Amino acid sequence: xxxxxxxxxxxxxxxxxxxxxxxxxxxxxxxxxxxxxxxxxxxxxxxxxxxxxxxxxxxxxxxxxxxxxxxxxxxxxxxxxxxxxxxxxxxxxxxxxxxxxxxxxxxxxxxxxxxxxxxxxxxxxxxxxxxxxxxxxxxxxxxxxxxxxxxxxxxxxxxxxxxxxxxxxxxxxxxxxxxxxxxxxxxxxxxxxxxxxxxxxxxxxxxxxxxxxxxxxxxxxxxxxxxxxxx
Amino acid sequence: xxxxxxxxxxxxxxxxxxxxxxxxxxxxxxxxxxxxxxxxxxxxxxxxxxxxxxxxxxxxxxxxxxxxxxxxxxxxxxxxxxxxxxxxxxxxxxxxxxxxxxxxxxxxxxxxxxxxxxxxxxxxxxxxxxxxxxxxxxxxxxxxxxxxxxxxxxxxxxxxxxxxxxxxxxxxxxxxxxxxxxxxxxxxxxxxxxxxxxxxxxxxxxxxxxxxxxxxxxxxxxxxxxxxxxxxxxxxxxxxxxxxxxxxxxxxxxxxxxxxxxxxxxxxxxxxxxxxxxxxxxxxxxxxxxxxxxxxxxxxxxxxxxxxxxxxxxxxxxxxxxxxxxxxxxxxxxxxxxxxxxxxxxxxxxxxxxxxxxxxxxxxxxxxxxxxxxxxxxxxxxxxxxxxxxxxxxxxxxxxxxxxxxxxxxxxxxxxxxxxxxxxxxxxxxxxxxxxxxxxxxxxxxxxxxxxxxxxxxxxxxxxxxxxxxxxxxxxxxxxxxxxxxxxxxxxxxxxxxxxxxxxxxxxxxxxxxxxxxxxxxxxxxxxxxxxxxxxxxxxxxxxxxxxxxxxxxxxxxxxxxxxxxxxxxxxxxxxxxxxxxxxxxxxxxxxxxxxxxxxxxxxxxxxxxxxxxxxxxxxxxxxxxxxxxxxxxxxxxxxxxxxxxxxxxxxxxxxxxxxxxxxxxxxxxxxxxxxxxxxxxxxxxxxxxxxxxxxxxxxxxxxxxxxxxxxxxxxxxxxxxxxxxxxxxxxxxxxxxxxx
Numbered sequence: 001x002x003x004x005x006x007x008x009x010x011x012x013x014x015x016x017x018x019x020x021x022x023x024x025x026x027x028x029x030x031x032x033x034x035x036x037x038x039x040x041x042x043x044x045x046x047x048x049x050x051x052x053x054x055x056x057x058x059x060x061x062x063x064x065x066x067x068x069x070x071x072x073x074x075x076x077x078x079x080x081x082x083x084x085x086x087x088x089x090x091x092x093x094x095x096x097x098x099x100x101x102x103x104x105x106x107x108x109x110x111x112x113x114x115x116x117x118x119x120x121x122x123x124x125x126x127x128x129x130x131x132x133x134x135x136x137x138x139x140x141x142x143x144x145x146x147x148x149x150x151x152x153x154x155x156x157x158x159x160x161x162x163x164x165x166x167x168x169x170x171x172x173x174x175x176x177x178x179x180x181x182x183x184x185x186x187x188x189x190x191x192x193x194x195x196x197x198x199x200x201x202x203x204x205x206x207x208x209x210x211x212x213x214x215x216x217x218x219x220x221x222x223x224x225x226x227x228x229x230x231x
Numbered sequence: 232x233x234x235x236x237x238x239x240x241x242x243x244x245x246x247x248x249x250x251x252x253x254x255x256x257x258x259x260x261x262x263x264x265x266x267x268x269x270x271x272x273x274x275x276x277x278x279x280x281x282x283x284x285x286x287x288x289x290x291x292x293x294x295x296x297x298x299x300x301x302x303x304x305x306x307x308x309x310x311x312x313x314x315x316x317x318x319x320x321x322x323x324x325x326x327x328x329x330x331x332x333x334x335x336x337x338x339x340x341x342x343x344x345x346x347x348x349x350x351x352x353x354x355x356x357x358x359x360x361x362x363x364x365x366x367x368x369x370x371x372x373x374x375x376x377x378x379x380x381x382x383x384x385x386x387x388x389x390x391x392x393x394x395x396x397x398x399x400x401x402x403x404x405x406x407x408x409x410x411x412x413x414x415x416x417x418x419x420x421x422x423x424x425x426x427x428x429x430x431x432x433x434x435x436x437x438x439x440x441x442x443x444x445x446x447x448x449x450x451x452x453x454x455x456x457x458x459x460x461x462x463x464x465x466x467x468x469x470x471x472x473x474x475x476x477x478x479x480x481x482x483x484x485x486x487x488x489x490x491x492x493x494x495x496x497x498x499x500x501x502x503x504x505x506x507x508x509x510x511x512x513x514x515x516x517x518x519x520x521x522x523x524x525x526x527x528x529x530x531x532x533x534x535x536x537x538x539x540x541x542x543x544x545x546x547x548x549x550x551x552x553x554x555x556x557x558x559x560x561x562x563x564x565x566x567x568x569x570x571x572x573x574x575x576x577x578x579x580x581x582x583x584x585x586x587x588x589x590x591x592x593x594x595x596x597x598x599x600x601x602x603x604x605x606x607x608x609x610x611x612x613x614x615x616x617x618x619x620x621x622x623x624x625x626x627x628x629x630x631x632x633x634x635x636x637x638x639x640x641x642x643x644x645x646x647x648x649x650x651x652x653x654x655x656x657x658x659x660x661x662x663x664x665x666x667x668x669x670x671x672x673x674x675x676x677x678x679x680x681x682x683x684x685x686x687x688x689x690x691x692x693x694x695x696x697x698x699x700x701x702x703x704x705x706x707x708x709x710x711x712x713x714x715x716x717x718x719x720x721x722x723x724x725x726x727x728x729x730x731x732x733x734x735x736x737x738x739x740x741x742x743x744x745x746x747x748x749x750x751x752x753x754x755x756x757x758x759x760x761x762x763x764x765x766x767x768x769x770x771x772x773x774x775x776x777x778x779x780x781x782x783x784x785x786x787x788x789x790x791x792x793x794x795x796x797x798x799x800x801x802x803x804x805x806x807x808x809x810x811x812x813x814x815x816x817x818x819x820x821x822x823x824x825x826x827x828x829x830x831x832x833x834x835x836x837x838x839x840x841x842x843x844x845x846x847x848x849x850x851x852x853x854x855x856x857x858x859x860x861x862x863x864x865x866x867x868x869x870x871x872x873x874x875x876x877x878x879x880x881x882x883x884x885x886x887x888x889x890x891x892x893x894x895x896x897x898x899x900x901x902x903x904x905x906x907x908x909x910x911x912x913x914x915x916x917x918x919x920x921x922x923x924x925x926x927x928x929x930x931x932x933x934x935x936x937x938x939x940x941x942x943x944x945x946x947x948x949x950x951x952x953x954x955x956x957x958x959x960x961x962x963x964x965x966x967x968x969x970x971x972x
Contacts, residue, residue, distance in 0.1 A: 009567065010475050012391025016664040051389040054475025110384050110657045141659045206661045211678060211793060213669070
């Protein structure tokens with residue numbers, strides 16, 4: 001499968017995504033420069049974490065207008081697989097490819113730590129390789145990760161099983177203590193109605209080998225690969 | 232242009248001494264212009280010239296088999312780690328700016344040290360810091376602490392470097408004058424190391440990065456005076472950081488170096504264009520001519536004086552290889568950065584500044600720089616009267632507390648011992664996907680992709696020890712930093728240091744400085760960890776006096792195989808606990824005295840450096856042989872705190888069941904801070920092996936108990952507390968302090 005990792009000025013997890021896909025999943029990966037208007041012949045696009053354009057405004061608000069984003073939106077609208085991780089998730093919400101918004105963390109501080117995630121829907125492009133009943137251990141690192149959406153949107157998301165990951169404690173129970181940023185309904189990652197665009201705040205690109213404390217991120221990347229294989 | 236008349240009075244207002252002014256006039260053979268006076272004043276400030284420290288710094292051991300550049304030659308130390316790779320690392324202070332503007336002061340401290348690393352062609356792969364504040368009970372201290380942590384976090388996080396470790400201490404002595412020392416570590420292939428040199432007359436000099444504004448003018452001079460009630464008026468001298476531009480500058484710089492387009496490159500920190508151009512020129516034995524009107528500005532009507540002294544951040548000075556100017560500009564354009572040719576290298580060895588064709592400054596570059604014309608002073612020393620008073624203290628007269636479980640809980644919730652997760656969770660410590668040992672351990676560990684190696688890094692200094700005994704305290708700072716990386720499975724290879732002291736013109740302060748330097752040098756010789764460079768910060772005083780002398784050591788250790796990476800927490804019930812080293816119940820200068828009796832007194836613990844070296848070799852050998860399941864250095868709070876920390880800092884909470892003979896008072900044995908001790912846990916069938924090894928290294932060993940899964944910290948007859956309660960005390964203390972309104 002061919003992955004393209006978009007490089008915005010200020011992206012700083014671009015290399016982590018590249019390295020994880022290359023070494024842990026043995027996939028074909030390339031970078032896509034933010035000034036490009038064409039994605040090339042990729043099967044999936046990753047919008048990586050970081051501080052695109054410095055994020056001195058609302059996170060992702062500038063990146064949304066980046067030249068490459070027209071192509072990304074077009075790609076998504078034609079069924080292409082698009083994943084936004086952390087800053088990438090924020091950008092996807094800004095473009096409207098995903099519903100809702102990411103607001104300042106509840107305690108107003110940046111938070112970097114490992115979190116437990118419960119997989120809420122295993123039958124997706126992004127989670128089919130996750131094991132039923134296994135709680136994932138994947139770190140977060142953000143200042144704006146509080147997922148917010150109106151009641152209607154939340155109801156709709158839940159109805160279509162669009163919530164993929166929720167913060168939980170290590171045995172899978174949802175609680176306020178396990179929610180690192182105050183996200184509504186402990187939401188950590190969501191997918192669009194069509195099932196081809198996914199955004200998540202936690203970083204699978206930081207836990208893909210045993211020596212990085214956890215290798216649970218691999219199951220998310222491998223889900224896409226598995227899906228690509230079926231196609 | 233209306234410029235002030237240059238005379239002695241104006242020179243003094245610039246912080247120059249009368250004899251220094253005379254020296255300038257003699258060197259030039261004339262009265263300096265106003266712009267020249269400004270240039271001399273920053274270049275000869277303590278901050279840039281090291282005039283009161285360089286003579287002593289030269290006594291540090293600077294040679295070692297792994298060192299690729301000598302201390303002070305380039306922007307940071309450079310150590311060969313094999314596989315064709317080198318590590319550039321350095322620590323620097325940003326104390327004075329942080330005292331008046333904590334957020335920007337700390338942020339630009341991070342920015343400055345990162346530039347020192349990538350100007351050498353190295354990509355930053357880790358950051359650390361060492362922070363000191365007054366008591367958290369003071370609301371202004373909480374404001375400073377919060378601002379500094381956020382400043383470090385916002386800059387490092389946006390830039391994309393993991394902040395993997397450090398230390399934070401609180402003591403009244405630092406009130407009003409916090410210490411903010413930032414360390415950065417980068418990785419570079421040998422053939423891509425860049426040098427801060429200007430040579431090949433005729434080569435273009437290019438300024439890349441941010442436009443120049445009035446921020447930070449005379450920052451270097453400000454850092455060379457004591458902080459007083461008027462210091463907040465100096466806020467305009469604090470620079471403003473832009474980590475996003477720094478990130479772009481990093482990528483552009485590394486791309487330019489990779490394509491081999493330059494002769495030399497130097498970042499701009501203190502004293503901006505002035506310092507970078509004169510240092511590069513002096514190093515190459517050339518001169519640089521700058522057409523000042525070509526410098527991109529962000530403010531109107533800036534004078535040459537202001538442009539030259541501006542400390543606007545995120546700028547680099549590049550000497551281009553002939554014919555590569557356009558390619559350099561293209562790379563900068565790709566990253567949306569300015570790149571302007573502002574001058575050229577000249578054969579005449581002068582820094583010549585021209586404004587619209589007329590010369591406003593013309594100074595021999597060598598005369599400005601450290602090692603050249605900058606003054607070198609040997610200051611007077613005097614033993615402070617407090618030393619004898621503290622040494623006379625007899626701890627045996629103190630009452631022994633009834634409840635030592637309570638005493639342990641009190642220590643675990645002391646901000647100096649308690650978990651710093653409130654701090655490090657604000658730092659992105661995992662970006663770049665290399666962090667193997669997360670913050671909160673003895674040292675931070677990052678693997679080196681493409682090799683089987685990792686780096687273990689730590690910053691260390693116990694200012695209380697150095698206050699009570701500067702020479703021994705200096706030795707301990709090095710020894711403990713080395714012990715920390717050893718506990719993670721690394722060989723200590725080299726240090727960088729940041730020497731924070733008071734006013735060097737006070738003989739008692741200079742005595743502290745000279746003693747600490749001697750102690751550090753001796754420890755580095757014995758432990759075979761040469762000094763690769765660093766930074767001196769004097770004038771750390773507030774109206775009540777000087778801060779504790781705080782020479783912070785940044786240690787680089789190399790883990791030779793990823794399998795050796797070891798952590799401090801217990802791994803499995805049934806493992807046997809062995810205390811390596813020797814205990815004497817020394818409580819002078821301890822956290823126990825401070826917390827239990829509100830005392831800072833006595834002498835600091837003694838240290839036997841050859842013994843320390845043997846202990847470290849023993850533990851490394853045990854780790855490599857696979858005997859050691861955990862290794863934890865004993866420091867503040869002594870054995871009891873080390874035992875407790877090892878129970879709850881890992882993934883699962885484990886307990887301990889201990890019983891051992893006390894050589895003196897139980898409280899002193901539990902909480903004393905004797906040096907050269909490491910607590911290890913081993914599988915029962917490996918016990919004999921480790922005890923034999925200890926004997927062969929001539930290091931003491933004592934079996935003190937076992938790891939359990941019963942959830943209690945038990946020391947027979949004296950301590951019995953649930954692990955969860957100890958963990959709660961340790962984990963929540965700092966957050967609780969910060970929630971006070």
